[in-house]
Amino acid sequence: MTDIETIGRHECMHLLAHRSFVGRVAFAVDGQPLVLPVNYVVDGTSVVFRTAAGTKLRALRGGARVAFEVDDGRPLDRAGWSVLVTGIAEEITDHRDLDRLRRGPLHSWAAPAADHWIRVTIDEVSGRRMAGS
Amino acid sequence: MTDIETIGRHECMHLLAHRSFVGRVAFAVDGQPLVLPVNYVVDGTSVVFRTAAGTKLRALRGGARVAFEVDDGRPLDRAGWSVLVTGIAEEITDHRDLDRLRRGPLHSWAAPAADHWIRVTIDEVSGRRMAGS
Numbered sequence: 218m219t220d221i222e223t224i225g226r227h228e229c230m231h232l233l234a235h236r237s238f239v240g241r242v243a244f245a246v247d248g249q250p251l252v253l254p255v256n257y258v259v260d261g262t263s264v265v266f267r268t269a270a271g272t273k274l275r276a277l278r279g280g281a282r283v284a285f286e287v288d289d290g291r292p293l294d295r296a297g298w299s300v301l302v303t304g305i306a307e308e309i310t311d312h313r314d315l316d317r318l319r320r321g322p323l324h325s326w327a328a329p330a331a332d333h334w335i336r337v338t339i340d341e342v343s344g345r346r347m348a349g350s
Numbered sequence: 351m352t353d354i355e356t357i358g359r360h361e362c363m364h365l366l367a368h369r370s371f372v373g374r375v376a377f378a379v380d381g382q383p384l385v386l387p388v389n390y391v392v393d394g395t396s397v398v399f400r401t402a403a404g405t406k407l408r409a410l411r412g413g414a415r416v417a418f419e420v421d422d423g424r425p426l427d428r429a430g431w432s433v434l435v436t437g438i439a440e441e442i443t444d445h446r447d448l449d450r451l452r453r454g455p456l457h458s459w460a461a462p463a464a465d466h467w468i469r470v471t472i473d474e475v476s477g478r479r480m481a482g483s
Contacts, residue, residue, distance in 0.1 A: 239423060239430075243376035243385035252376035252385050252419040254432045286385040290372055297372075299387045 224344030229300045232344065234259040237287040242266065242337070244283045244306070246276045257285075258323045263338050264302060265309070265318060267331040277335050278308035285337055290347075300344040302337065309334040357477030362433045365477065367392040370420040375399065375470070377416045377439070379409050390418075391456045396471050397435060398442070398451060400464040410468050411441035418470050423480075431479040437471040 224232070233240075243252040253273060255266040264285050268274050277283065283306045290297025309315055318334055357365070376385040386406060388399040397418050401407050410416065416439045423430025442448055451467055 239421070241374050241376075241385055241419060241421075243374075243383040243417070245378055245381075245383055248378075249415050249436060250376040250378055250383055250417045251434065251436070252374055252417045253434065254419070254421045254423075254430070282382050284376070284383045284385045286374060286387070288372070288374075288387045290387075297387070301384065301386065303382060303384070 220348050222346050222348065224298065224300065224346055226342055229342045229344040230259070230339075232298065232300050233264070233287060233302070233342070237289065240264065240266070240285050240287040242273075242277075242283055242285050242306075244273075244276050244281050246272060251276075256323060258318075258321060260318065260321075260336070263304070263336045265323065265334060265336050267323065268333050268335055269331045270333065274308070274333050274335075277306040278333070281306045283337055296347055298344060298346040300342060302339050302342050304338040304340040306335050306337050309336050353481050355479050355481065357431065357433065357479055359475055362475045362477040363392070363472075365431065365433050366397070366420060366435070366472075366475070370422060373397070373399070373418050373420040375406075375410075375416055375418050375439075377406075377409050377414050379405060384409075389456060391451075391454060393451070393454075393469070396437070396469045398456065398467060398469050400456065401466050401468055402464045403466065407441070407466050407468075410439040411466070414439045416470055429480055431477060433475060433477040435470065435472050435475050437473040439468050439470050442467040442469050 240257045257266040285302040288299035390399040418435040421432035
């Protein structure tokens with residue numbers, strides 16, 4: 218048996234900012250939910266990732282509602298945590314913002330094709346932890 | 351620089367069935383995409399996981415369109431793979447089916463509260479791999 222506990226906002230932001238390299242972004246295309254892994258950084262109170270031109274960019278660039286999730290676990294212990302963000306996605310087009318981000322640590326594994334930058338506002342964040350047996 | 355290659359259906363099914371314990375299910379609640387981690391098994395040509403009563407169950411039990419994703423990576427090498435399933439979710443109510451599944455290996459980390467079983471048909475599956483630098 219495993220207990221589930223809720224993680225508070227402050228710790229959720231810490232886990233998001235410092236404990237993961239890869240998150241999963243979920244969005245809908247014509248009513249079909251999709252979910253794809255991305256490398257990301259936390260930038261202020263938003264999550265930023267890069268993407269190439271294509272379906273994901275078209276779905277995300279113009280104010281789409283999205284979810285963003287990170288997790289980590291130890292399968293043999295049946296323990297782990299997850300953090301879920303919901304917010305609005307926008308393509309970053311401000312040149313000063315882009316210059317600053319390009320000097321930062323975020324290099325998509327799929328670079329250099331992924332030359333569009335998406336920002337997801339962190340409207341709500343929640344997390345839960347399973348403490349293990 | 352990292353090359354992206356497409357993974358064929360046969361290998362996607364192998365990765366899904368044998369290479370991961372935890373997947374992420376994406377679905378929409380009132381137009382808001384959500385994505386949550388679940389332990390799962392592949393059962394024939396579907397993905398099966400357990401969930402407790404609550405928002406996720408209400409959203410999933412009655413024929414919702416969902417996405418299901420697994421991935422694995424080596425961050426330092428900038429290498430990894432991901433597999434994406436799209437399909438329809440249904441709660442499993444057939445007693446023989448439930449008896450068979452309960453004798454199987456799937457024990458949710460959050461058990462015993464997660465006593466509802468959800469089946470996602472694998473309507474489409476696709477995958478991609480980043481070979482690393």
